[in-house]
Every structure is written in structure tokens, then in C-alpha cells.
Amino acid sequence: MTTGDRRGRPRRTRPARDEARNAAFDLLRAVDERDAYANLLMPVLLAERRLTGRDAALATELAYGTLRGLGTYDAVIDACGDRPCDKIDPPLLDALRLGAHQLLRTRIPPHAAVSATVDLVRLRIGTGASRFANAVLRRIAGRDLAQWLEVVAPPADEDPVGRLAVSHSHPRWVVTALRDALRADGASADEQLEALLAADNERPRVSLVARPGRASVEELTAAGATPAAYSPYGAYLGEGDPGGIAAVAQGRAAVQDEASQLVALALTRVPLSGEDHLWLDMCAGPGGKAGLLEALAAERGARLLASDARHHRAKLVWRTTRDAGVIVADGRAGAWRPGSFDRVAVDAPCTGLGALRRRPEARWRRDPGSVPELAELQRGLLTAALAAVRPGGVVAYVTCSPHPAETREVVADVLRGRDDVTELPAAEFIPEVADFGPGPYAQFWPHRHGTDAMFLALMRRENG
Numbered sequence: 001m002t003t004g005d006r007r008g009r010p011r012r013t014r015p016a017r018d019e020a021r022n023a024a025f026d027l028l029r030a031v032d033e034r035d036a037y038a039n040l041l042m043p044v045l046l047a048e049r050r051l052t053g054r055d056a057a058l059a060t061e062l063a064y065g066t067l068r069g070l071g072t073y074d075a076v077i078d079a080c081g082d083r084p085c086d087k088i089d090p091p092l093l094d095a096l097r098l099g100a101h102q103l104l105r106t107r108i109p110p111h112a113a114v115s116a117t118v119d120l121v122r123l124r125i126g127t128g129a130s131r132f133a134n135a136v137l138r139r140i141a142g143r144d145l146a147q148w149l150e151v152v153a154p155p156a157d158e159d160p161v162g163r164l165a166v167s168h169s170h171p172r173w174v175v176t177a178l179r180d181a182l183r184a185d186g187a188s189a190d191e192q193l194e195a196l197l198a199a200d201n202e203r204p205r206v207s208l209v210a211r212p213g214r215a216s217v218e219e220l221t222a223a224g225a226t227p228a229a230y231s232p233y234g235a236y237l238g239e240g241d242p243g244g245i246a247a248v249a250q251g252r253a254a255v256q257d258e259a260s261q262l263v264a265l266a267l268t269r270v271p272l273s274g275e276d277h278l279w280l281d282m283c284a285g286p287g288g289k290a291g292l293l294e295a296l297a298a299e300r301g302a303r304l305l306a307s308d309a310r311h312h313r314a315k316l317v318w319r320t321t322r323d324a325g326v327i328v329a330d331g332r333a334g335a336w337r338p339g340s341f342d343r344v345a346v347d348a349p350c351t352g353l354g355a356l357r358r359r360p361e362a363r364w365r366r367d368p369g370s371v372p373e374l375a376e377l378q379r380g381l382l383t384a385a386l387a388a389v390r391p392g393g394v395v396a397y398v399t400c401s402p403h404p405a406e407t408r409e410v411v412a413d414v415l416r417g418r419d420d421v422t423e424l425p426a427a428e429f430i431p432e433v434a435d436f437g438p439g440p441y442a443q444f445w446p447h448r449h450g451t452d453a454m455f456l457a458l459m460r461r462e463n464g
Contacts, residue, residue, distance in 0.1 A: 015119035020055045024062035028094040031361045066101040067360035068201045071169035073100040075152040080139035095121045099137045104145040168197035173368045181402035185437035199446035204357040206237040207258045211295040215252035230432040231261040256288045259444040259451035264289040266429040267396040280341040281306045282331040285313025287320030294324040332380045339390040346385045348378040350401040354453030378410045391463040399455045407455040424458040
């Protein structure tokens with residue numbers, strides 16, 4: 001933006017601040033600088049900046065879309081700049097990614113996308129950086145996304161994994177892990193892998209849960225939601241703020257992925273002989289499954305104990321639940337007497353590869369080296385859960401990852417050589433879903449079920 005001085009010479013003025021784009025930029029910087037979680041920080045930024053309606057929707061789309069497409073955009077930026085991405089100052093690189101997303105995957109006119117991004121760089125980084133940004137973004141604007149992929153992605157016949165990684169913006173190791181997970185679940189990876197990667201880049205629908213005895217699906221639908229396809233307690237909210245629904249604001253309902261609802265529900269459907277009074281949620285934070293399990297337990301006169309090793313996550317569980325006991329404890333440390341519980345849920349920490357739609361930054365935060373460390377933790381937690389449940393009781397092992405090393409291989413390792421545990425056919429306890437792969441496990445998929453890629457194994461500890 002320019003104005004004239006007294007002699008009529010142009011004088012550059014400070015560009016106006018675009019709050020939606022600045023909020024998106026600040027979220028990208030927080031993810032890069034302090035490993036912030038986008039889904040937790042975005043609502044805070046919107047509230048702080050008082051962004052609502054179209055501005056809030058724009059900020060959210062720009063931030064989440066940029067994080068999902070980051071791998072593709074970096075490849076394009078590499079092709080358009082005079083230096084590789086790892087040599088560009090991180091704030092400037094994030095601004096370029098934000099501009100690339102607007103140019104390649106939104107309906108924002110190219111001149112507006114370039115101008116708004118250059119103004120952002122000039123305002124937040126400096127004039128010199130804005131000139132570089134202008135040159136790079138104008139080169140990006142010269143082709144559409146399909147044309148750029150033909151330039152920057154390797155040919156499918158030479159490097160099929162590399163082609164998918166660049167085209168769908170997933171790290172190569174994640175593409176390989178998801179391909180292996182599809183094969184382990186009995187699916188044709190060649191037919192389904194690209195659909196799965198594409199589903200990871202779609203904006204997920206908002207799924208709500210009506211906590212039984214406290215809210216109903218009918219109450220949610222009266223507030224504008226529609227009944228869910230699978231969960232008897234679920235509903236989908238097409239638009240609007242979930243917090244504007246009275247049941248959600250009062251904690252009688254909540255935002256919860258439908259697969260998360262169903263794996264918790266499956267644990268409660270396994271018939272038990274004898275008592276059924278005390279349940280344990282061993283890794284309860286932030287409290288979604290605990291909130292549903294607590295409500296289901298209350299209907300039966302049972303009690304839930306919710307535990308998490310981290311204080312801040314346990315605090316979130318305490319805020320989410322009504323009558324559950326909540327403690328800070330590492331489930332592997334034996335904070336309770338062996339055989340104390342009738343039902344135990346282990347929603348184990350994992351790579352989160354099943355929730356890449358909701359947590360788009362997760363794909364860039366993990367690397368293959370984190371899998372063995374997490375698998376060791378998962379084995380320890382499952383072993384402890386089997387010790388915590390009474391003979392005749394049942395354990396649900398859950399991960400929000402389909403990676404075989406975090407799912408079926410963990411179960412196989414823990415059960416190897418044990419004759420006191422029986423694996424149960426998990427799919428039988430989720431009859432609402434008809435297209436699970438071969439048992440005994442239940443594996444949800446974004447491209448098939450429209451849910452997170454949640455994994456469930458059910459085990460009964462036998463007498464003796």
C-alpha cells in the first residue's frame with residue numbers, strides 16, 4: 001500500500017492487519033516453536049482475537065489446511081525459491097506455506113492470496129522478506145496444484161510411495177505404515193491406500209456424544225445435529241459451534257469421534273459372570289472415553305476410576321466427568337491391588353496416525369524412531385491392565401493408530417505364552433458396523449467409516 005508525500009512521491013505505508021491470516025500464521029508458529037496442538041490452540045486464538053463467523057472459518061481453514069498440505073507445499077516452494085526450505089527462516093517459511101495453501105487449494109483469487117500474504121510478511125517479518133515472498137508466490141501462482149505435482153512428485157511407476165507422499169502430503173514412513181496396516185487388516189492396499197491418504201486431508205465432521213442418562217440424541221438433533229450412522233449415542237453437527245448446544249455447554253454431551261464412542265461401548269457390552277461394580281480407565285486423559293464410560297457405569301450402578309500419568313491430563317478428566325474418581329498415576333506402577341477391576345480400558349499413548357484429520361500436525365511431529373519406544377510403553381500398559389482386571393473380567397486395548405507395531409503386534413507380544421487370557425471377537429460387540437476386516441480385532445478407517453482409524457482388541461482374563 002502506498003500514499004503520496006507533499007511532493008507527490010509514493011510513500012509506503014504499513015499494511016492493514018488481517019486478523020484471520022494473522023491468527024493462522026500465529027498457530028503455525030506455535031506448532032513449530034513449542035509443539036502446540038492445533039486443535040487445542042485454535043479455539044483460544046479465535047477467542048482472543050474475537051474472530052467469529054466467516055473470519056473464524058477462514059482462520060481455521062488456512063491454519064489446518066496449511067498443516068495438512070505442508071509436505072506438498074514445501075516441495076513446491078523448493079522448486080520456486082533460490083534456496084531450499086531448510087535454508088529459509090522458519091517464520092518466512094510458514095508464511096510461504098500459508099500463501100501456497102491459498103493459491104493451490106482454496107478459491108481465493110491468486111492476486112488476493114499473493115497480496116494478502118506479502119502484506120502479512122511485511123507486517124510480521126520485514127520488507128526484505130516480503131520481496132522474496134512476492135517473487136516465490138508469483139512463481140507458485142503460475143501453475144495449479146495438478147500441474148505442480150507433475151513437476152515436484154516422482155513418477156508413480158518409479159516411486160509409488162514417494163508419489164503418494166508428495167501428492168497427499170504425508171511423510172514417506174507414514175505412507176508405508178498405513179499401507180502395511182491396510183494389508184494387516186485384510187484390505188487391498190493398492191486400492192485403498194490413496195483413498196485413505198485423501199481422507200486424512202479432509203476436514204472431519206463434528207461428532208457429538210449424548211452421555212446416557214444425562215442427554216439424548218433427540219436433544220442433540222433438536223439443537224440442529226443429525227443422528228450418527230453407527231453410535232446409538234452419537235450425532236453429527238454440520239455447522240456451528242458445539243459449545244452453543246446446551247447439553248454440550250453443560251457437560252451432558254460432548255464432542256467425541258464416533259469410533260471412540262464405539263470402542264468404549266464395546267467394552268461395556270461384553271457379558272461378565274459375577275460382579276460388575278468397578279471399572280478402570282487407565283489412560284483417561286483428556287477424558288472423552290472416561291465421560292462416556294462414567295455415564296454407562298452409573299446406569300448400571302457401577303463406578304469408574306479414571307487415571308492418567310500426567311497431572312494436566314488428569315485435570316481435564318476431572319473437569320469432564322461428574323462422579324468418577326480421578327487420580328494421577330502411571331498405570332504400570334501398580335497404583336491399585338491386582339485383580340481389583342471388572343472392566344479395564346487402556347487407551348494407550350500412540351503415534352496418533354489414526355487422527356491425522358483432527359491433528360494435522362501429528363504427521364510431521366512423529367518419526368519412525370518413536371514407534372519402538374511407544375510400543376514398549378503400550379506393552380507395559382496392556383500387561384498392567386491384565387493384572388488389574390479380576391479373573392473373568394475384560395480388558396479393552398485401544399489405540400488411535402492403525403500401525404501394526406502399535407496394535408496387533410503389541411497384543412501378540414503381551415499374550416505370547418499366556419494361557420490365562422482369551423482374545424474376544426471385538427467386531428461382535430460393535431454390531432452397528434458390518435465391514436470390519438478379519439478378527440479378532442476391530443479396526444476403523446477414515447475412508448471407510450468416516451471416523452478416526454481407531455483400533456480395538458478385547459481380552460478376557462480367565463480363572464486361574
